[in-house]
Amino acid sequence: MFTDLYELTMSQAFFRQGMSATATFSLFTRTYPPNRAYFVSAGLEDVLDYLSNLNFSGRAIDYLRAMGIFSDDFLEFLRGVRFTGSVRAIPEGRLYFTDEPAVEITAPLIEAQLVETFIINQVNLQSMLATKAARCVWAAQGRGIADFASRRTQGTDAALKMARASYIAGFSSTSNVLAASIYGMPPAGTMAHSFISSFPSELDAFRAYAASFPTRTVLLVDTYDTIAGTWNAVQVAKEMEADGHHLTAIRLDSGDFDQLSRQVRKILDDSGLDHVKILASGGLDEYELETLVNNGAPIDLFGVGTKAGVSADAPWSDMAYKLVCFDGRPVMKLSPDKVSLPGAKQVYRTKHSSGMFAKDIIALDDEELPGGLPLLEEVMKDGRRTGPPTALEDVRMRFQEDFSDLDERFKVLKNPPRFPVSVSGKLERLTAEVREKALGVNVSDSD
Amino acid sequence: MFTDLYELTMSQAFFRQGMSATATFSLFTRTYPPNRAYFVSAGLEDVLDYLSNLNFSGRAIDYLRAMGIFSDDFLEFLRGVRFTGSVRAIPEGRLYFTDEPAVEITAPLIEAQLVETFIINQVNLQSMLATKAARCVWAAQGRGIADFASRRTQGTDAALKMARASYIAGFSSTSNVLAASIYGMPPAGTMAHSFISSFPSELDAFRAYAASFPTRTVLLVDTYDTIAGTWNAVQVAKEMEADGHHLTAIRLDSGDFDQLSRQVRKILDDSGLDHVKILASGGLDEYELETLVNNGAPIDLFGVGTKAGVSADAPWSDMAYKLVCFDGRPVMKLSPDKVSLPGAKQVYRTKHSSGMFAKDIIALDDEELPGGLPLLEEVMKDGRRTGPPTALEDVRMRFQEDFSDLDERFKVLKNPPRFPVSVSGKLERLTAEVREKALGVNVSDSD
Numbered sequence: 005m006f007t008d009l010y011e012l013t014m015s016q017a018f019f020r021q022g023m024s025a026t027a028t029f030s031l032f033t034r035t036y037p038p039n040r041a042y043f044v045s046a047g048l049e050d051v052l053d054y055l056s057n058l059n060f061s062g063r064a065i066d067y068l069r070a071m072g073i074f075s076d077d078f079l080e081f082l083r084g085v086r087f088t089g090s091v092r093a094i095p096e097g098r099l100y101f102t103d104e105p106a107v108e109i110t111a112p113l114i115e116a117q118l119v120e121t122f123i124i125n126q127v128n129l130q131s132m133l134a135t136k137a138a139r140c141v142w143a144a145q146g147r148g149i150a151d152f153a154s155r156r157t158q159g160t161d162a163a164l165k166m167a168r169a170s171y172i173a174g175f176s177s178t179s180n181v182l183a184a185s186i187y188g189m190p191p192a193g194t195m196a197h198s199f200i201s202s203f204p205s206e207l208d209a210f211r212a213y214a215a216s217f218p219t220r221t222v223l224l225v226d227t228y229d230t231i232a233g234t235w236n237a238v239q240v241a242k243e244m245e246a247d248g249h250h251l252t253a254i255r256l257d258s259g260d261f262d263q264l265s266r267q268v269r270k271i272l273d274d275s276g277l278d279h280v281k282i283l284a285s286g287g288l289d290e291y292e293l294e295t296l297v298n299n300g301a302p303i304d305l306f307g308v309g310t311k312a313g314v315s316a317d318a319p320w321s322d323m324a325y326k327l328v329c330f331d332g333r334p335v336m337k338l339s340p341d342k343v344s345l346p347g348a349k350q351v352y353r354t355k356h357s358s359g360m361f362a363k364d365i366i367a368l369d370d371e372e373l374p375g376g377l378p379l380l381e382e383v384m385k386d387g388r389r390t391g392p393p394t395a396l397e398d399v400r401m402r403f404q405e406d407f408s409d410l411d412e413r414f415k416v417l418k419n420p421p422r423f424p425v426s427v428s429g430k431l432e433r434l435t436a437e438v439r440e441k442a443l444g445v446n447v448s449d450s451d
Numbered sequence: 452m453f454t455d456l457y458e459l460t461m462s463q464a465f466f467r468q469g470m471s472a473t474a475t476f477s478l479f480t481r482t483y484p485p486n487r488a489y490f491v492s493a494g495l496e497d498v499l500d501y502l503s504n505l506n507f508s509g510r511a512i513d514y515l516r517a518m519g520i521f522s523d524d525f526l527e528f529l530r531g532v533r534f535t536g537s538v539r540a541i542p543e544g545r546l547y548f549t550d551e552p553a554v555e556i557t558a559p560l561i562e563a564q565l566v567e568t569f570i571i572n573q574v575n576l577q578s579m580l581a582t583k584a585a586r587c588v589w590a591a592q593g594r595g596i597a598d599f600a601s602r603r604t605q606g607t608d609a610a611l612k613m614a615r616a617s618y619i620a621g622f623s624s625t626s627n628v629l630a631a632s633i634y635g636m637p638p639a640g641t642m643a644h645s646f647i648s649s650f651p652s653e654l655d656a657f658r659a660y661a662a663s664f665p666t667r668t669v670l671l672v673d674t675y676d677t678i679a680g681t682w683n684a685v686q687v688a689k690e691m692e693a694d695g696h697h698l699t700a701i702r703l704d705s706g707d708f709d710q711l712s713r714q715v716r717k718i719l720d721d722s723g724l725d726h727v728k729i730l731a732s733g734g735l736d737e738y739e740l741e742t743l744v745n746n747g748a749p750i751d752l753f754g755v756g757t758k759a760g761v762s763a764d765a766p767w768s769d770m771a772y773k774l775v776c777f778d779g780r781p782v783m784k785l786s787p788d789k790v791s792l793p794g795a796k797q798v799y800r801t802k803h804s805s806g807m808f809a810k811d812i813i814a815l816d817d818e819e820l821p822g823g824l825p826l827l828e829e830v831m832k833d834g835r836r837t838g839p840p841t842a843l844e845d846v847r848m849r850f851q852e853d854f855s856d857l858d859e860r861f862k863v864l865k866n867p868p869r870f871p872v873s874v875s876g877k878l879e880r881l882t883a884e885v886r887e888k889a890l891g892v893n894v895s896d897s898d
Binding site: 005006007008009010011012013014016017018020021023027029064067068071073113117120121122124125126128129132152154155156157158159160161162163165179180181182184185191192193194195196197198199201202204205206207212213215216217219220226227228229232233236257258259310311313314315316319320323325326327330335336337338339442443445446447 | 452454455456457458459460461463464465468470476511514515518520564567571573575576579599601602603604605606607608609610612626627628631632639640643644645646648649651653654660662663664666667673674675676679680683704705758760761762763766767772773774782783784785786889890892893894
């Protein structure tokens with residue numbers, strides 16, 4: 005029942021008209037959010053889980069019956085609905101671009117219609133978060149990044165998906181323990197200001213933490229004053245060394261990170277603690293990371309939270325799930341600025357001899373474009389997955405491979421150029437034909 | 452386990468130090484997101500449910516043990532953890548302002564610390580969405596608004612919470628069937644472009660829908676061309692009238708809504724269909740609604756989706772959960788721009804004789820400010836709710852009452868003035884004292 009009411013009302017109308025033929029829907033994004041020139045595919049695993057388990061419980065049917073607008077025969081039909089169709093998709097971790105279908109669903113019309121809400125919701129969110137995370141990883145130039153976003157993501161589902169999506173794009177860990185346990189990722193975490201405040205003094209707090217976690221102590225130094233806190237950390241680090249342990253890192257969480265990290269690095273180095281790392285967190289996003297890294301701030305690790313976890317500079321994208329073929333007939337939409345390409349599709353990626361991406365070509369599913377790598381893979385057939393889920397580590401690897409083959413100029417954080425994507429001649433001709441026909445039937449009489 | 456790892460590592464350090472005394476944490480927002488001058492309280496119900504059910508499963512304990520950083524005695528302690536504390540909160544639906552605690556948790560330190568992640572996540576999200584929705588309702592000046600956001604919210608949890616939060620703030624319905632069934636709200640929905648495209652012509656699609664839902668037909672007219680679509684809708688409306696039914700509304704979903712709504716209104720009126728309403732949806736937020744309504748566009752109903760569902764112009768807020776008292780000792784944080792007020796608090800609201808809000812005063816919990824209405828109410832004691840949940844309709848009513856008592860100048864959509872909030876003399880003195888003391892212990896030695 006995580007669906008929009010209109011999926012159900014449309015389905016009843018289809019049911020009443022006996023429209024049970026096969027439909028293909030295409031999930032794609034029309035335009036780039038600000039400063040984006042690529043998307044990272046993510047969310048497919050949840051889509052496949054959802055489709056594998058699609059059904060309406062007796063309680064759901066009772067609720068719908070009580071609404072008084074659905075017929076008994078339709079509700080009985082709904083009770084038996086399962087997803088029996090096929091799914092072709094760009095695998096998670098791969099890069100894709102505007103207009104390219106991330107997922108194509110081919111199934112009996114009602115089945116394909118009913119699943120719209122969940123599919124857009126998940127792929128939109130997860131691709132958006134993975135893309136934001138990829139930008140952070142790029143800006144960090146090799147420094148580790150931990151996902152600290154759980155407290156400020158838009159809900160619990162987003163927190164879990166942020167952990168997974170950011171790991172795909174190269175984050176090193178997540179603070180969310182549930183996400184770490186579900187997805188088999190490394191969990192990470194240190195202490196909050198409340199920990200420090202609970203003790204009579206900062207020094208007492210640092211000592212207590214070091215006593216509990218002698219092999220993985222990261223001390224938060226800004227509760228009262230970052231420099232004074234660093235001196236307290238130095239004192240505790242010395243006490244730890246006397247016991248044969250090393251302080252792992254200190255964490256900056258407010259103030260001017262560039263200036264503070266240099267002051268703190270000097271204090272640590274002058275105290276013989278050059279092995280103690282500096283972690284910075286608090287309000288960071290890819291733009292801040294880029295500035296800090298380019299300026300040479302001696303920060304070893306970043307904790308990235310709120311702004312990445314809500315994709316703050318681009319919290320939504322224009323992702324749509326559009327009918328492109330019904331009963332063998334290619335269809336499209338002509339609404340202003342919302343035109344869609346008709347027909348089931350394939351995306352071919354061509355590469356330079358260096359291995360770098362050259363351009364993508366959106367073609368019809370039954371076309372073959374020699375020399376192009378087809379991006380859409382069949383991942384579900386007759387309602388069953390065609391193979392086991394890809395291990396998260398492999399998805400992460402797939403992203404790394406794709407990302408390293410994308411020219412750097414598309415990765416710049418501000419106003420990147422557009423990656424070249426074209427439409428095959430055959431698809432272009434079909435689009436013109438379907439457009440003509442739709443206009444002829446639906447519009448010209450009234451002009 | 453929906454918690455940050457640091458809640459657990461801090462808890463182990465507290466456990467090891469025998470720090471089991473009572474702590475009070477305060478949940479508040481330091482600064483307004485852009486263009487905001489108030490917050491709508493929402494999320495408390497989920498907090499109370501969560502606290503009522505707090506526990507770590509055997510599987511969770513096993514997972515934590517396998518991490519190899521937690522001691523067996525702490526893990527055994529964790530297995531038995533329940534929430535046994537008390538909660539004071541500003542009830543859902545009420546307005547509140549910066550620095551005012553929306554929720555205060557008082558409990559044994561570890562219990563109060565462990566719940567941080569979930570509490571911030573939910574109250575932050577739900578207050579943010581309710582506030583965004585309140586802005587839309589204000590801009591719509593009495594026109595009905597349906598929540599159409601589910602496809603584009605940041606995850607499934609956010610979709611459900613958007614439905615509820617926007618209903619609190621005055622939306623009329625939600626498109627999300629699951630949300631409607633869980634929260635007992637009116638569901639709403641019509642048709643998507645794919646419905647139209649599935650049929651050989653738009654006219655066929657309209658007829659099929661009308662046949663299935665003769666008493667609640669809303670026709671989407673922009674799939675090919677809005678004006679031509681309206682003429683098709685007129686034709687179907689006439690056919691419905693012949694059968695004794697009325698077309699409910701037509702829906703615009705793209706283009707210039709101001710201009711199109713006037714053209715479409717004229718076509719409908721000239722066709723004797725002045726009872727047919729006009730619904731507009733597609734990219735709308737409070738700023739667009741205000742412009743359309745102020746310009747007098749003849750739109751009767753709005754469907755609001757993406758931008759409201761992600762609070763697009765302010766997708767995050769600076770909400771924090773800070774320790775304010777431990778073992779009878781008031782505490783605070785001094786980090787730059789992140790200073791917190793010490794001590795358990797009460798917020799008193801004073802009103803003008805007209806009933807309009809005059810100002811709020813943040814005071815200590817044990818102060819009495821004659822003439823002020825205390826906003827924080829005890830909603831949980833000894834780990835149990837002090838009463839049944841407030842019915843959603845009553846929360847909605849509470850919002851309406853509060854909102855009508857807030858001067859219009861704080862509701863303007865751009866650059867509103869700040870609502871006056873002051874700090875009691877006693878709290879001000881305590882803040883100075885605690886600050887002095889913290890600086891004395893933690894900072895001055897190293898300056």
